[in-house]
Amino acid sequence: MLRTALLSSVLFSANAAAAQQVTTYTLDNGMGIVVVEDHRAPVVVHMVWYKAGSADEAEGVSGVAHFLEHLMFKSTDTLVTGEFSSTVAANGGSDNAFTSYDYTAYHQRIAADRLPLMMQMEADRMNNLNLLPDEVDTERQVIIEERAQRTDSDPGALAAEQMRAAQYQNHRYGVPIIGWKHEMEALTLEDARDWYDLYYAPNNATLVVAGDVNPADVLALAETYYGVIPAEPELPERFRPEEPPQRAERRMIFEDERVSQPYLTRSYLAPERDSGAQTEAAALVYLAEILGGSSFTSVLGVKLTFDTQTALYAGASYDADTLDDTAFSLSVVPAEGISLQAAEDAMDAAIADFMTTGVDPVQLERIRAQLRASEIYALDNVAGTANRYGAALSQGLTIADVQDWPAVLQAVTAEDIMAAAATVFNRDQAVTAWVVASREGMIQ
């Protein structure tokens, strides 16, 4: 057959240890394919991930990545508006999409024998989307309502938005995914069209199919539906501005009458998982767990809520999965009668004490065991595995990086963790926010 000439299975890799067999291919037009097999139920998850997220937007059109995600459910040359989702529903499936800083993804979950139809429709809207002025106007109102619901109605979300804007001095991670409201209001059909034309192409996309499928069948279908779409010749090299050296700590008080419980958060600029070099990120995963993972056994939990009654809650978090520099965060909700300054001092004292005392080896092994077990539990969630591959491949990692990650995590030592902590806890690269109902009402 002619189509087999297009076929080029460049990569083949399999994780032999896992119940979920993983197979990968690349089409001639540059589209990557990941197939995750799980034959326990006759279900499939079909996802297309575009390596284009809000942090790839140009200045002035914040929110366009997410706006286009909404518009992708409108008409194409062969589907009327709404027909995509109604066809998925009529076949007993569910579908949705999400936009992040580094990617935009579209997915359906459906009976495995409906995979060809899903591919046919998803391939169609990769290349044949129609944007109509009336629909663009209505949908702009919808995304502004979405922002109102998710961000403007939530003081915690507004505070987080302000913190990110202060954390990143040059990188687009400082701009909200949904967009600044004034720029969302000005988004045009042409803005959406430009975004779509440049980034929605097979050489900028990864297909992830997970569930009750045969990899060779998936490849054949992908050739039929996606293989015929030409690569985008103008696709630019992915460029992200780098952060300059950050030389001064930033502090803010965020005031909103809807805040019920004052709290403080500090975020530090931190390294993310890099291809072939994931150890520092792995160490930071442990550091977040050690300092604030469990309310009962973490350093901040014990010192601020058990040894003393300084806080109602104390925690730490770290997102290793980003394309560029990420953040490591600490948060404390003070107990009644405790000022934010006293809570922050207690938090800093606990961290300083940890930096001299070091890692408790028993706690370290407990966390290591949990991370190992999480790989067993993950085998029960094929959609989670699909997400893991789709996100990683959109964030500069390789299949090998994804498959190495559990072993990298298991190999982390106390020394790795303390070295990562010493680097990340740099107040010149940090933003500290106090979130309060009113300055006047703050406990001194």
Add this chain to the structure above:
Amino acid sequence: MIRTMFAAVFSFAATMAHAEIAIQQVTSPGGITAWLVEEHSIPFAALEIRIRGGANLDEPGKRGATNLMVALLEEGSGEIDARTFQAQREALAASFGFGVYDDSFSVSAQFLTENRTEALALLRGALVEPRFDADAIERVRAQVQAIIESDALDPNSLSGAAFNAAAFGDHPYGSSLNGTAESVAALTRDDLLAAHRNVLTRDRIYVGAVGDITAAELGVILDDLLGALPAEGPLLPPMVGFGLAGGVTVIDYPGPQAVALFGHEGITRDDPDYFAAFLLNYILGDGGFESRLMQEVREKRGLTYGIGTYLVPKDLSAMVLGSVASANETMAEAIEVIRAEWARLSTDGVTQAELDAAKTFTTGEYPLRFDGNAPIAEILVGMQMIGLPMDYVSNRNDYINAVTLDDVNRVAAELLKPDALHFVVVGQPVGLESTQ
């Protein structure tokens, strides 16, 4: 030992689409019944336990006791305090979730095969011998009080609280199961012990287990885990009618957007028309982008990001509810559209094409729910609580397909009452005022 007696097992194998869900009924030597699906390919199991009653069993003046008691189950048991308990659980990489709802108390546990005995011993301690230490009570009480304060400033919590209070008054459904700042402040350790004795009982317990575990093993586990709980609990509260008439209640709240909770009386789960109502609700407001309300309020007019409706068949009352968020300037229009759609559906009914699409989705989606040990364990428990037989998983789609257009349209006329709809709006909506 008595425990070496074999557990009694009945089984039923349902063929769904192409996958087989083989449900076994296991009765322990001590007489506790569970439904089991063995799935040995991954070395862990999920266990879902529910006990009917939940926060409905709060005693008069003790609102919030069940909630606080349940929050304290993970705070130490027997000889070990909260931190030791959690350190042991973390080392075993087991997860225990304890939930409290109006009608039930739930346990959702997952544990590895390699340390199942230790994990279940720990879980047993939490269920049977919780310590309720004074320092833990105060720490968790403060957390609950923070949630109560936060809810008092959360638009969605505010609308729910006002709606329920107006609909159900003094019945437990009329107030938050968290309790009030005053009722929670007054709770004593004795109140928590009483709540524990009342809520965790064996007479209305339902168990589902899925994963790397055999029927014989499960039988022994059931008696170990639950055998020491009291045999019987107190009477449940009576059924309660829906006491809120049609109208609008506006609660002033700052922000760019208003939220609304709306609804009226609903249909009980055991009503012969339940499947017709289920399909009707899908068409009205539960069908994602396809629903009439999503089409009319979001897709055509851009008045909202999200709108949905839900059948809420509680044990002691039933409602049809919906929720929407819209800018203050457009909430009045959104409400107008919702009322109009409610009336149109009630009067004109649905089309055959809409019903067919609802059936195809509903029947196609059903097997997709069985996608993991924990979700299947939850389904097994849910079926037992409703009183469904094991073969329901095979026949359910036939029940759906048997619903006719006449059924749905008759139910639409009976169930959907546009004049009875009450909207509780939280925000500063333009052109909307509370009705009397």
